[in-house]
Structure formats: structure tokens, C-alpha cells
Amino acid sequence: MRDITRDNITAAVIASFGGAHDERFRLIVSRLVHHLHEFSRETALTHEEWRAGIDFLYRAGKISDDGRNEFVLISDVLGLSSLVDLLQTSAGATDHSALGPFHAAGSPALPVGGDLVRNNAGEPVLIRGRVLDDAGAPVSGATLDFWHAAANGLYWQQDPAQDKHNLRCTMTTGVDGRYAFTTVRPGPYTVPYDGPVGDLLRAGGRHAWRPAHFHFIVAAAGHLPLTTELFCAGDEYLEQDAVFGVRAGLVLELKKNGNAEDVRGLERDLEPPFYRVEFDFRLKRDA
């Protein structure tokens, strides 16, 4: 007969998974059980608190659907998503940052120098730069998948006034590794706070705001894909991003110094001076 006590239970649970065939699975489960148990031991978690935690997860399940995953949001506001991004960042490569909930496959392809401003209100921005490998050489044929919120802080999925695929595109670099497009400056916005995560933020005295950002997924054959965000210096929420996505190397100095030369050959003719930012993405070779 097994006498389970507070001293042997953690070893007993870990041992119960000893028959798992996958070594990595065994490692992950054993560390998960260790930390879950240590957490409850250190806090001497009560039944009432345990029930509150179970209820929190149950409600997260109930509010989740195809268009919203509250568990991703829990991971985001507890910094877990960001930590996983940071752990996957390779030396010499651009930092990873949040994917966020509004990425959608099938964005329209735009040629280098194409325009996303169209009929959007807001301050125009020229974003340009190169995709480089970890030795600094241009990567040709790299694909950028790019999306961001409008000046009102809403993505097209949230805003009936925006066209489908507004402010998003894919773009493929040429032999010089260059990309360039014109768009508008996005606004800051909140993560959804009408569910359990909102309760958590309120109990914690926290707000739900994220600083304004541009999303990118950059991929190229022979390299590790990069999911990241670029932020704008001076944003009031850079200090306290609700999902902890800000890294020093991902903050752009937006300067209103764009001139007529900059827009030569672009699809859209912006009137100087306009915001111009340069950013080179660095991809790690897939060894």
C-alpha cells in the first residue's frame, strides 16, 4: 500500500510518469509537477484558493472560442509567452516578441516599396530596411508577413469600418535583402479585459494597455523563422506593456525626416517631412 504524504507525493507523481516513452515529455512533466507542488507548498495553498484557481481556469475555458484563446492571454499577462520568446532568441539574431491574437494567414502580397496607407487616417510612416543573416549578409527571397492596428488601436477583425486585410501584407526581399513600405502609425490598445484575465489585472492593480507596435514574421529558407514586434520610442506604455513584449533592440526612433528622395520609386508619394524608420532584421542560420 502506498502511503502518500506531503513529503513523498511529489516524487510519487513524477515516478507515475516514468513509463512515458518520450524522454522530453518526462522531463517537462517532472519539472511541471515539481514547480506546481513547490508553489502550493510555499504558499500553503488553501482549499478555497485552490477552488478559486480552478474556477479561474474553468471560466477561461468558457470564454474561449475559435476567435479568442483566454489561455494565451493568461500566458501573455503572466509574462510566460514573452519568456518563451526570449528563450528562443538566438545570439546574433533579432529578438523574438509576441505573435499576438490578430495574425491571420493569407495576407495579400505587396511588392517592395508598396503602400498600405490607402484610405487610412493617421500619420504616414515609411518603414524600410534589410533582412540579414547572422553574418550580416543580405538574405534574398526572405518573406515578411506584416500586420498592425490602425491609428484608432483596432485591427481590421475588430473594426467594421476597416476593409478585410487592412494594414497587413506579405513582402519578399530581392537580392539586396531590402524591404520597404508606406503605412500609418498605429495606436496603442488594450488586450481583452472582459474575462478572467481582466479580473486578474484588476485584482493586481494592473492596466490592459500595450504600447503601439508593428508585427512581423520574417522567414527564409535555411534560417530560423523570427516572430517579432517593433515599437515606437516615446510611447507612454513602453514602460508597462501588459504582455512584457518590449526589448531595447525593438524600439524604433520615429523621426519626421523623410524627404522626397526617400519616396522615389515607392508606390505612394508621401509629402515631406514624414516619419521614416529603418530596421534590419537578423535571422539565425538553421544549423
Added chain:
Amino acid sequence: MRDITRDNITAAVIASFGGAHDERFRLIVSRLVHHLHEFSRETALTHEEWRAGIDFLYRAGKISDDGRNEFVLISDVLGLSSLVDLLQTSAGATDHSALGPFHAAGSPALPVGGDLVRNNAGEPVLIRGRVLDDAGAPVSGATLDFWHAAANGLYWQQDPAQDKHNLRCTMTTGVDGRYAFTTVRPGPYTVPYDGPVGDLLRAGGRHAWRPAHFHFIVAAAGHLPLTTELFCAGDEYLEQDAVFGVRAGLVLELKKNGNAEDVRGLERDLEPPFYRVEFDFRLKRDA
């Protein structure tokens, strides 16, 4: 601007909850964040593994409803529920063990000595004993809430062949602190394994069986309530309870030594020899 790195992110997340009014909430969140982050750091959790974890929780949410809480089951099979029970056990009091998913309020009251065998198949058992305080004195007016599975391992909620409230009752002790009732020996059964928890058990090379057990909630004014289970010695699953509820002090030696004297004054007249077990519950005074 906040530069979030893998070295400062844990402190940043914990600090973000610094405005919480409730000190206990701050402690629990800070230890939760610490252990969640340490877990992902130690395992260098990949995006793919993170997504698998999120998907596991999402599916747990989808299969949960008013009659089934997969999050409780996750907590059970990872030993968390049992550890919380063990942490709440007071010195000098009977060990806590699992509440389980089949407790229901409103069980019919039975007098001391009442019968639950009725038309149930299975081996009859006389269970009797006392409710004591932590000094060993009888507690009069203590309420026992008692329920268990039938010989086929099913609770009445799972088995259309059983009447509502089959094999469950409440009972109040007299001045001698005694309780007694006749019932049948329950069968072992599995926790539900048709959802995410089933996938986890299969990946871990684990089964879903629990040893047979009787459930009790014992409560009395001036004492801390006790939720526990009693198991039967010799059960083949005592070594490997899927939810880690077995404690040495909760295993009953079922001996077939009940005699005619034992059933005198009971509602049901069992034919000797029958299984007879004695168990005294000890409640901690609510200081």
C-alpha cells in the same frame, strides 16, 4: 523604456502586481509567476511545446461543463489536489483526502444504524465508529455526509440502473459520538479518460484507476470540517491511485468477522459473518 530580457522578466512581472491591495494575492501571484518562469527556463520550453500546453488547456475548457470539470481532474492526476489536502491536514486530526467529482448536496438523512444496502448487489459491510475531537472526546451532533460507488464502480449519477441518491446519506452523531450504517463494498473505477487528461495519462504510460473507497465529509460546530476517503486493504490499485489519495491512516482492514451481536439494533439484519470495519474520525478544534 523597459528593456525586458530573460534575466529581468520575472521580477518585472512580479512587480507589475505590486499595486494589488490584497497581500495574500500578491504572495500567491508572485510565487506562481516565479515557478511558472523557472519551469520554462529549466526546460527551455519551445514555442511548439508552449502551443501544445495552451491547446491542452483549451481542450480542457471545451470538454468541461456543469457536470464535469476537467481542470479539477488535471489537478487530481498531477497530485495537486491531494497535496492541498495534505497541506490542510492538522496534527491530531484525520488526514484529508479527495472530494472527487460525485459529491452532491441534499443526500437523505439516515438515523445512526440505518441501511444503505437496500436492493444493491455486492458484499454487505457494517461501518461504524465515532467522531472524536483532537483530545479524543466524542463529538455529539457531528454530521457525516457519506457517499460511494456501487459494486460495479459506478455512482448513481453515472448509472441509470441506480436510484437517485443510491448509496449516500447524511447522519448525525448522538452524545456518544457514534455513527453506524450498513452498505455494500464499492468497486474500483477509473477517472474519466476520454478528454485531455486521458491523453496525458496515455502519454505518461499511466492508467486511470482509483482503488475502491468510501467518501466522507465530517463537520461539527467548533471544529474544522474534514473531507476524506476510506480505502479497503488489499485493493489492487492502492499502490497506484490515479489521484494519489491513499494515506496509511485511511486504509481499512475489512475483516469478515461481523456477528449477530453487531447488528443488534441496526435497521438491516445482516447474516454473519459479514464485513465489519471500525473507524474513528478525529476533528481539529477550530481555534
